[in-house]
Amino acid sequence: MRRLLWPLVILAALLAVNVLFTPGFFAIQVREGHLYGSLIDILRFGAPLILVALGMTLVIATGGIDLSVGSVVAISGALACLQISQDAGVFTAVVLALGLSVALGAWNGFLVANAGIQPIIATLILMVAGRGLAQLITDGQIITVNDPAFKLIGGGYLLTVPFGILLVLAVLAVTAFLTRRLALGMLIEAVGGNAEASRLAGIRARGIIVMVYAFAALCAGVAGLMISSNVSSADGNNAGLWIELDAILAVVIGGTSLAGGRFSLAGTVLGALIIQTLTTTIYSIGVPPETTLLFKALVVTVVCLLQSAAFREKVFKRRARTAAAQEVAA
């Protein structure tokens, strides 16, 4: 698709920069029975962000926004680790954590769809209170767990491939199926594109909105499990901090409008990968922490300028004009 061309170019450019600094950047080896390499790292560490961003895409497509995903990430991880540390089975722990996440998401959806509260405020409530809830669960401490089965989710490998990547692929496939194969995607886009028209067309917008927020929270819940499993511990204070911002950024870079309507799952995945590659680039080329943000600002600016048709047109036109002028001169 043409829309995805520029994000792809940017991703490629970022990767190329890395190769300049780390010659073996593209090398992928099998070490101790699993894939090892920088590209794998990008996918592995980007996995939670991709998940959260996928959920966020659908929320944004309905014209909403979900600020609470970061807190849900923390809650899910905290609850799972607490359960495991209290000797509940991993399966129970995971089910409980995801169940709670979905419930919290549905709560968001209820506030938006039924109570008619603006999404940003409705989810701000859970963003604030949810962080507190996560800390309540962990008692403000870091719960360390040691369970190989739990470790698999975010830090383990299946058939040499990091399990997290497989999980993301699975969620992506399911989401794509629900939205593009089934009619969910079109109905979401209709609700986001013109809510009143959709109502008059007989779409049950409320149900869809609740579902979408619940889905976003489920994605965040899985991401929370991944993050805590990756470091074998739950950090109610910091897990998922500011991830909502990165997720929204990923969605926007991917070409979905914050005003709702059309959305692109592939674009979101690309957006998330760009953000994660950017982070990795910062580490590997050794940008000092004080200038990290300047570097990020630069990249984000370039990304959004390149994606803007108006900008390209202006630049190209000028270039075409100067080229023509030069020709005349010559």
Place this chain on the structure above:
Amino acid sequence: SGGSGGASGSDDGSITMGFSQVGAESGWRTANTKSVQEAAKESGITLKFSDAQQKQENQIKAIRSYIQQKVDVIAFSPVVESGWDTVLKEARDAKIPVILTDRAVDSKDTALYKTFLGSDFVEEGRKAGQWLVQSFNNSTDPVNIVELQGTTGSAPANDRKAGFAEVIGADPKFKVIASQTGDFTRAKGKEVMEAFLKSNPDIDVLYAHNDDMGLGAIEAIEGAGKVPGKDIKIITVDAVKDGMQALADGKINYIVECSPLLGPQLMDLAKKVVKGETVPARVVTEETTFTQEQAKTALPNRKY
């Protein structure tokens, strides 16, 4: 005085303390909060607690509200060093004594607070550096160090970096080849360390500004097929329980303690201050350092 504030407690002998905490950003901080709360209960001091969520303005608001509520003594852990003069003057005008904990403030007018109880982050950085210099003193090969910094701009990150750099800067064989923030968290520590391992094949030492980042980095090192503590020597700060465990297991080589358990000392000081007794202007918390052997003996009676 009652829990709802109001009249000063000095008349009936009981003391009300307003305590403004930085936030709950880490396990260390939570342990610190707990220690203060428990100590207050034990010593019969009524504690008014507020969490500033890492924001100085919230702390100022809280202190101002304590003044409003006419507490007997105010204690707080400043988010940053600067910018306290105005509100401290208000406290002085209201004749409420102030105790600083954990971090100092940079007011020229030291009469604005009674005393400062806490650790010295620069000194912690120095201790880490000194151990490094000592353990490598009989080799002349260059030592490649990577550093995991705390949250950019935060006082412990700034100071622990500075103290460390000051000590190792004396010998050119020590080279910090990469330094990046890990936001004091395990997840970030792991992520950054993985990137370090890829772009720097030859790392000898890791210096992490807290245990959590060090613990995350250990996972990364193991994932890369190296042995933490052997292939890469690890120094961290804090001495939380998980860190001490790793130290005892030989995965970390050295930990500089930074104790959060200031509560009892704080309550003692508070009582003295309220009675009008003189107290030293600076009370340093009792802190030590741990090697792997020391950790094994100390581990069973660690509180947090």
Place this chain on the structure above:
Amino acid sequence: MSALASRQRYLPALVTGCLFAAMFVAGGIRYEGFASGQVILNVFVDNAFLLVVAVGMTFVILTGGIDLSVGSVVALSTMIAATLMSGPGWPPYVVVPLVLLIGSGLGLVMGYIIHAFDIQPFIVTLAGMFLARGLCYTIGTESVPIEDATFTAFAQTRIDLFADLWISPSVVVAVAVVAVAAYVLHYTRLGRAVYATGGSEQSALLMGLPVGRTKIAVYTISGFCSALGGVLLSFYMLSGYGLHAVGMELDAIAAVVIGGTLLTGGSGLLFGTVLGVLVLGLIQTIISFEGTLSSWWTKIFIGLLLFVFIVLQRLFSARSRR
């Protein structure tokens, strides 16, 4: 019909105002020493900078945009002010206008990019947020104290009102900003163009309104307000620091939206924003009066108060609209 229509427009703000009063009364019953005039004034004193920032944000949100850079611009302003005053020792009357200029300039550039290249405000102002915060760290990662005598004196001035009550000069500045902004929104063409743009950008364009100029203007205004908020914050803190005002953009957005302004633009009142800021401030005050909450219960309690408030607000405005 006219009365009804205008009541409709002022209803959200009205309901918010009543709820605010109710909250204050409830606080007064629950906490000793709460129901004093100074407590209310302190809410102003402690939130003067947020109020100014939120005013700028109101302009942006009314056009249907969003400005994520405000918190960072506030921090940058404190940082520049503190560094210039403490390092080269520049006087405040040079530094403050300079800071305001820089803030407005940043806003202008963001507004221009948003308009000229038709890029979503979210992403542009996010880049602005990174940029301003990054500039802070480049200037320095330590907190820089402000010791300029004039500046400190002004910061520590108390304006005594009757009966022991007092406010800070910042409050006066903030109130003045609110008054000017309310005038601009209601009585100038720019103000009305702001509402029109937020109502429907496409229509405003076809009606021959200077949509581009309006959009650039609101981001410039927001930049200016952030810089001014930064100056007020340096009065409050007497320091410049790169980590000041982290997340303030969210507080500002929340204040605006709680005040009844629609995030999609075109509808809302400045008075609502003032109430929104007061509500957030009052929640903070209640928390500190409560005094026994642990860190996490603090957060949960804030969320709960916010929830109750929002739901009641919805309920009452919906009920009386029937």
Place this chain on the structure above:
Amino acid sequence: MAVPEPILRMKGIGKQFPGVKALDDVDFRLLPGEVHALMGENGAGKSTLIKVLTGVHPVDTGTIDLDGVPVAFAGPLEAQRAGISTVYQEVNLCTNLSVAENIFIGREPRKRGRIDWKRMRARAAELLARLDLDLDVSAPLEAYSLAVRQMVAIARAVDIEARVLILDEPTSSLDAGEVAQLFKVMRTLKGEGIAILFVSHFLDQIYEIADRMTILRNGRRVGEYLVSELSQVELVGKMIGQELKELERLHGEAKRFDAPLVEARELGRPGAIEPFTLTIHEGEVVGLAGLLGSGRTEVARLLFGADHAGGGEVAVGGTPAALRTPRAAMGHGIAFCSEDRKADGLVPDLTVRENIILALQATRGWTRPVPREQQDALVGKYIKALKISPPHPEHLVRNLSGGNQQKVLLARWLILEPRLLILDEPTRGIDVGAKAEIQRLVVELSDGGMAVLFISAELEEVLRLSHKVGVLRDRRLVAQLPNDEELTTEVLMETIASGGRP
């Protein structure tokens, strides 16, 4: 008679949109003091010509001269400054602002630098009175129906000091009275030497007001003619390139209806419509007539469950039905094609195909997608039947011309094959050819047993199609008249005016 120098001259205008050549080498001129009609089928390029003229879109090729001086406006603002005042086709106003503001925004009366609200309201009321409109000027525009908004837009345009006035389908949902009022104003302006460019699909209106016309077909100019020299039949022939049969009253013989489908009893909504009782039979076409704001749309919305009824009951097929939501009404086989396609009809960012199948998909829920082959078949069928152009199902609806958008909306409801189809101004902005097609379709459907509730500002159309006409006045259903020989537009007008009282 010597032709004066044109105020405006467009030469060789070309405009290409992705996949569509909207304008191809079009010449156009506008003389001072004339009303110049721009004619053409839906999608012929009329609106595009207006938009490139006023700088909404840049031209690809060609030149525009104003008073003999070449101009290239960067946007409507510049065009307005140069003396061109425009009402675009889709009513483009800010509904969140008050009526008065919508008229004066950008040029508000000021006193000592500040907006003089009092004077603004007073002048707005005055101006609207000239158009015979009594509105609360400080109420937000969203309180008013589409037709009122159209009038407000016109009021705004005619008040702007301009030498050129452009009106793109301003009358599409106005009734006869309003149109007469508008024409009165237009004649005054014309007398002042103002040049007026006028677009409408109502041929009678063209012949009443216009002096000259330019005809477009498929983005090309067919020619420029004096209205007095071209007959209606010729005009239509030039527009669509073929002859059109004159339409008769389509329901010749009287039909008997004995199977009531929808029975509304004392259905009402306080403030919007007084309780009314109405029965619609299977196969019956019920027309609704009334003035602007008389409550026709409100009746339709209540029957569809789009608004909550304040009281009364509805029975569908003899059993009581709770029509609380549109979805519930659809469950009973009721469909509603709304009047304001922009606000509550189409989803502009979806494709033609998606917009057409939207309602069908909604009835199936998201778990059972309409199979792609079925979609393509349905969409293809209606693109052909309604002559939607360009005939590409994957084009975004936002890029379609106004009339074609209306056809898309209509198609959405037709494919549902409902038992009762409510059509609120279905032919708004639709060209003569397609209009006849739609009317034929309505007759066909009703012959097949479908009931239709038909709302139109055009009384002829109502009379032509309906078996029974309900008359509304001041939000009250005042009469229900059987459509027989005695019922003429005059009788209807009289009934409306008298409020049903003899």
